[in-house]
Amino acid sequence: MAGRRRASGTRVVVAVCLLLIGLVGCGGRPATDSARAEVQSLLDRRATAVLDRDETAYLRTGARGWFGNLRAMPLADWSYRLTGLRRTGDIAVADAELRYRVRGYDRAPVRAGRTLRLDLDAGGHWYVQSDKPAKGSAEQLWDQGEVAAVRGQDSLVLGVGQSATQLRSYARLADHAVPAVAQAWGTEWARHVVVLVPGSLSDMAGLLGAPESSYRGIAAVTTGETGAPAGAPADRIILNPDAYGVLGDTGKQVVLTHETTHVATRTHTTAATPLWLSEGYADWIGYLGSGRSPSQAAPELRRAVAEGRVPGSLPLDADFGFAGDATELAQAYEGGWMACRMIADRWGEVRLAEFYRAVGGHERRAGAVEGAMKDVLGTSLEDFTAQWREYLRAQLG
Template identity: 70%
Template sequence: MAGRRSGSAVVALVVLLVALVGCGGRSAADSATADVQRLLDRRSAAVLDRDERAYERTGAGVAFARLRAVPLAAWSYRVTDVRRTGDTATADAELRYRVAGYDRAPVTAGRTLRLSRSASTDGRWSVEADRPARKSAQQLWDQGAVQAVRGARSLVLGVGQSGRSLRDFADLADRAVPAVSDAWGTDWSRHVVLLVPKSLEGMAGLLGSPASSYRGIAAVTTGETGAPARAPADRIIVNPDAFTLLGGLGEQVVVTHETTHVATRAHTGAATPLWLSEGYADWVGYRATGRIPSEAAPELSRAVSQGEVPESLPEDKDFGFTGDASRLARAYESGWTACRLIADRWGESRLGEFYRAVGEHRKRAGAVAEAMRDVLGTTPEAFTEQWQEYLRAQLG
């Protein structure tokens, strides 16, 4: 009897403890997560209100002054995980922000924040550091104070650059936008965002890749292929180390090329081969320059003059940044000459129709063949032969 009563009491006590745990409020981890979220909500409000004192009350991290020039329409954090050890913690968060006048949807970036709390902060959490999450790219303000220059059709954000240099980029972009619209049409945003870091290493940081991947590449455009109308604006990211080696014409061709990628993004998808997307961008870039094929395609011209006519259009792998500059140049020049052939033989508007027709397909298989049949009235095999003849005539 006594043993059974004791056992019953133990069971009742366990049940009571379980009930208390189940009903007794949040765990320490949940409490820390909620506290950190409130802290970052205050931090976000300070950024949007341009309230430096309120920002400083949330702690350190990215210096407020670095963000001051960025025209922000939205800025918020969503805490996804908090790992707490006593009065220190590490939080993972998703930063979402929009650049006013350009982003129709938020840019999302993974961030890792180091936090602490002490008697000096009344026991509240404070940010000690705010940096890109592992495997996440840097944001421009991670590299230093951002300067902003607005063009008529562009926004240029730079770090470590002179105001004159950023103005020059805005002028290049302002000339590129109407040039692209004249070739492609006006069914795109018709404004661009350029990011100009201090160096090649800064460019690589913004792309989350090794600097060796972009050495010699003057600029790249980031964005989601086939993106809907409500999407973050593409960013044209400049490699200043390579860009300074270009002459005035080369600078304009590069910015117009990258702006073409912005314009065509919604019609570029998994079915679009790189020879077409890169070739079309080069075709628009060179379209109004008056450059003849041997001038615009020197590597391919050298090969053709030596009897080395390509057997086929380049594959996507030929556009990889492998360090073989000649191979990469021939790939781009091959794509450009193929698009130039279409414009010369079928007309510029038909070239645009062909581009869109290829992009409408969800898969690569059969996309080019079907578009060539429907838009150009030819086949890939016949087109390749025509292209080879075109190369001999133009470059031989």
Template identity: 65%
Template sequence: MAGRNSAWRTAAAGLCLLLLPAFAGCGHPPPDSAARAEVQRVLDRRAAALLGHDEAAYGTTGTRTPYARLRALPLASWTYRVTALRRDGTSADAELRYRLAGQDTAPVTARRTLTLSHTADGGWYVTAERAAHGAGEQLWDQGPVTAVTGAHSLVLGTGQSAAELRGYARLADRAVPAVSRAWGARWARRVVVLVPRSLDGMAALLGSPAAQYRGIAAVTTAETPGAGQAPADRVVVNPEAYAILGDLGKQVVLTHESAHVATRSATTAATPLWLSEGYADWTGYLGTTRTPAEVAPELTRAVADGHTPAALPADKDFGFTGDPAGLARSYESGWLACRMIADRWGEDRLRAFYRAVGAHRTRAGAVGSALAKVLDTTPEAFTARWRAYTRDQLG
């Protein structure tokens, strides 16, 4: 499942909030540009100490708790930019940008809230840091991070042993070459896998309700890239749903999510979910011995009952609706459509079709144009062929 990209204020009592001149009497300087610049300098020193592995210097800027939790991360960059300073000087909002060495070609951006206090000499001190209101947590917000590096992967977890995380790395290391064989080598050919402690931890990382991901084994998220940049993807695992899968299911999940990472630069607002999810599933099951009926059991039941879908699923059909069977049929329908393209036109044309759809700026006409250009067919003819293929493969 691909994820598609989605101020904290406290009410403080006290007379010093009512009149600006009272700041001096309450011990809080007004939040002018000088104060904001001072806070920025503290955060700059904090970032430099973290990158320089200097815990003592880090400790002079504030609490050392994040340092211990971040120790295992292979950081290539880490910067803060103060975006707001509270009137009473007790907290600030900041934009954190960081890159993982050997993994990210563009930084991850996170909105953070920092709690501040004054040192004895009147300087600034960070007493706590957390995700800003409405923003997703970072993995280290949930505890110390353990890192395992594979041949094609970096697996980061909280609450798991290194041995457990190596199991994820082994599957991810098999997934990446499999995706490259299907999609080609024009991608980073590495994946970053985040393994929180629980479903609730996964939801907190994604900034969404846990119910939205119940039963979903993993999702892929990406930072919106700047011009000419590739986004920073993360595969986020739901350890509760993932744990009940068999060996093949676990491999298919990580291959599916790695396919999303590979196809990210070719996936745009014009790409329908039946294509992006269908292609990821097609890649995940490629080379396995699973039959169409085994891969698509819900769609098989629908066909047996005489309910072959009239059209490919819309994007809304991939949302959490409380209908697991309907959601499964949507994924299965997309998978079967991509399988049909590979069978009828060839794998090269399937890749070319995916890229051609994503080359459009908007959804309108994108699929029809790509069908005509790459597959020499129309949406109506393609849908009719897909419905016949569905009946033939699953009937």
């Protein structure tokens, strides 16, 4: 099923330029140490008010803004670190790194770049006029509206513009996905997920800091730092309400289980892991128990095989690009799934998980798949590819 891809890597806020601006005062006078200290103190009070749900204290620091949108979010930590300050008279622009943690889910803080516009009041005290995503930084869910929260057994679903009934249905799907993934992959991961449901495709793109066109027709993505230690911030599964909402019950479950697999395998998914393996393995777990046959789950590849166009090699990373041909994208996902399915059929499900871990354990891409195939599967890439092509003919012909 085309429509799921991991957004790998961490959205890192590059503060070097901002810091230089704060020091040289480009676009305003250089901020004095006292002004920086005053603004940091202001941000500290603002953060404390957010954590304490103290609207009165919050309003003493500036405009109400999105304060009310956070009521339902279970926050464990919230803090700002001032990285730059530019002042022109009684007006200033502060660049800050926001760090926050969702209680019960984030083992380390999520970091986000913010730009705050400040004014001096009549008493000479700074107050916040606005607090928005920094240029180049993604929006946060509360930037888009009031957040509603539904807790499941193994999930937290946060949404904007969604009914409670809809969010509860997503929590049930997530609660089914978590144990299904744990049974196939193992239990050495957090075994809970955070699902974000924005109000529209445009809002989804805002959460990802990317153009809307990049995710049209994509049901969901998972963000997080691949290869990161277990103590890294929790991944976020972000649903596209337009594409995900039109799927049937089975399709919704497959997608959410696929994305949950990315959460579980994150620490073993590295630069050495090709997309055919990471996406194929996520699809393999996603389709377990769905009752979907290869012909049903891989229609584009089935059509190609029927026409005598059996792929000559395993899908390349470039084949998974969203901007390319939709049919080729579907075939890439289907080809990766069939490769993982073949490993499970011929070598066993345990060996498939071992192979995944072995590939990710290499320091670089070159030789990673070949080495893992030799060590875990006892075969070569050339022989594996030949078996995979024959498997496609047998299963889809």
